Amino acid sequence: MIYRTLEDVLGTDNDVHGPTWNSRRLLLRKDGMGFTFADTVIKAGTETYIWYANHLESVYCIDGVGEIETVEDGKVYPLRAGVMYALDKHDKHYLRATSDLRMMCVFNPPLTGREVHDENGVYPLIEED
Template structure:
């Protein structure tokens, strides 16, 4: 059994910070459960280009408000507490935080913990 508390992750190498977001990586590939789980904060008044071409991501918003816009068709979906979205077709998207948003994110294949978005907005697929 794995039991962790967010306070054990904060301030460690599993607490990744970027310009528009921070991601506390609760479960990683090394845990051997087939997915990774992140507690992510999206900063208010930000826009981030994201394209998980190597991963499927499911996101559940716990708090805050924003929107996601799919780049290919320009559709905009509001996000608020209680909203789930899944990027099951590897959609390139813009994530906008109107207020700070707290999200629970699940990735398959699981992340190793060191990933950050590259210039395309992609996490690399790390095999090792």
């Protein structure tokens, strides 16, 4: 069994900071579960362009207010506690946070923990730990 708290992750290599987000990665590929599970905060007043070309992501918002806009069709979906979305088509999107958004995120394939968004909003596919 794997047992881990958020406090176990804070301040470690699994606490990854980007310019508009902070991803506290609770499960990684090395844990052998076949997916990554992360507790992520999107900073208030920010907009982040994201395209997970190499990963599928499902997100459940547990706190905050914001919106997600899918690039292909321009649809805007409100985000608040209790909302889930899944990027099942590697959807290019904008993530906007009105207040800090706290999101529980699942990635497949799993992350190694070193991934950050490149200039195209993509996490690289890293195949070795």
